[in-house]
Structure formats: C-alpha cells, structure tokens
Amino acid sequence: MAPVLPSGGSAAHVRVLPTYGDGTVPRGRARRFVRRHARRATHNGWVRTARPAPFRPRPDEHGTPLDVDELRSVTGEWFARTARPLPWRAADRTPWGVLVSEVMSQQTPVARVAPVWVEWMERWPDAAALAAAPTADVLRAWGSLGYPRRALRLQECARVVAEQHGGVVPEDEADLLALPGVGTYTAAAVVAFAFGRRSVVLDTNVRRVLARTVSGVALPAPSPTAAEAALAAAAAPEDDDAAALWAASSMELGAVVCTARAPRCDACPVAGLCAWRLAGYPDDEHASRRRSQGWAGTDRQVRGRVMGALRAADGHVPRARVLDLWPDRAQLDRCVASLVEDGLVEQTDDAYHLPA
C-alpha cells in the first residue's frame, strides 16, 4: 500500500493508493485515483490544487526533488542490508583496485568482471606492477571482458600513475580526469568509492533510477542530457559520506532491482516513492530512438574471435590461420586492420601477434 500525502495537506489527510496483494499498482489506476481524490480533496477544502502532485517528487526552484531525502535514506538503508559483497568493496580495497574495477565494469556485467578482477589484482596489485607488465600478458589477462582497448588504456593509466603520481591514485577529480582512459563517470566513481568523497556519479543505472523514481518516465533519453546532470547533482547530498552512500546505493538499485527490461518493483525498497510506478508505468517516449545492439555477425564478434586466437597462442599466429577464423574475408580484413590500428595486434609479413 502506498501512502499518499496530498500537497498542502496534513498527515490526517493521507490516502492510500489501491494496490494488488503483491504491492504493485494496477496499471492506469494510479491516474484515476489521483484524479478522483484530487477532485474530492478540492471539494473538502484540504487541497487547493487538482494536480496529481502527491505521486511525483517535483523539483523545487533549484531543481531539487522535494522528497529526495526520503529516496536517499530508504535506498541507503536497503543498500546497507543487501549490498552485494563485490571484491572491490572489501574493507581492504585500494584506490587502484577501485579504479581497475570501474574500468572493467564500464561495459561488462560485474559477475564476469569479479573473477578477472581478483586474478588481476593478485598479479598486479598496484599501478607500478601493471605499468611494468608485458602488454601481451595484460591483454591475455583481460580475457573475454570485451572492448580490450580498455586494457591498453588501463595500462597507459598505470604508467602515468606510476611515473607522474608516485604510484598513488590522485584524489582530486580533475587529476583523475587527466588520466588515460578515465572519463567523467570513472573519475566520479573513484572519488566516491575509493575516497568516500562527494561526487556526482551518473552511470546508466543511476540515470534509470532517477528517471523512474523522480522524473516518472520509463527510461532516460538515449543520450545523457544537461537536465539529467543537473538533477543528479541536486540529488547528491552535500556531505561526503552521505554522497558516497547515495552513489553506491542508487547504482546498486539500478543494477539489481530497477533493471532496464524487468524492474522488480515487488522487491523494490522505493516502490512507494517511484513516480513511474505510481503514474501507472507510462510507455517509453524514446522507444523509437533506441537501437538494440546485437552481437552475432558484428565486427565486435569478429574482432573478439581474432583476439581470442591471439590470446590463446604462445607467440605469432600465421596469417593463414587467422583467415580461417571468419568466412567473410572483407569483414575479417577490416576487423584485423582495425585491431592493428588500435594497437591491440601487431603484424609481421605473414603472421599476427599481441603487442610485446
């Protein structure tokens, strides 16, 4: 049952939104409920507006959602009870380990990242160790995490941290942003998760959670907008600890409960606050602009196959063997050329190999 406090009313005027037994709101009923009670409220004189405001945390003049405090506190309590014990969340984590985990997790599910991260950190526990490693070993250890250019950039980052920062990950967000392979999200995440300081962490999970809970829409726009960034900044508490907790808990909520395709609203700690749910789950207004990215037959698949063959080999792989990896010769040539251009593969006269 979702309590509803009309705008301008008092606790005595709380109404309860009808729900199914599992706590979900019947589709379309939320709007009818709002209309009926808003009209009745006006007649009773305890609400001056007929807008369905109680269901939707509206921004104030600064863009801050009115009930964001409750959203943050409920999400934080839920996170404290249920957070996944990911290895880079352990008490003995290092800033370098957090940075590595963020780079690995950017486009890869954490379930695949975790075992690779554990082996990686045992082998190269700090930036200096990774900086000194043979690049071929780094690419082999990256395994099938995908987008292996991230591994190259991570090693470049390790070299800069080792050479220019004495092997210590910088705490300042601007210094982090200057590192190879570290973008806005990664820098903010390291500030929050490694150093426990305030930053605005806005990844796809947080974008989705804010879009649904605060803005009342199914999904955020295909590309991040300035309005989203402003909302995320307004949602982040000023206090360092609270901001770091909000960053971690809102990301976790998006990752394990409020997922893109199948949100588990029946298990959601903020179901009673969620504007999208309470509005009856309106459709995704950007649906026609979203591209679904397949895998089979793409250049990504071909590149992955070539990289897999080179990782499995001790040294050089004859060109004839590489040509057997994919039936479409033109596509294969294009993909091999792009791997060479990216610095992931080196070529001799009649063979290919990983960079030394």
Ligand code: SF4
């Ligand atoms: S899981 Fe459901 S109720 Fe929870 S935030 Fe997502 S859409 Fe809203």
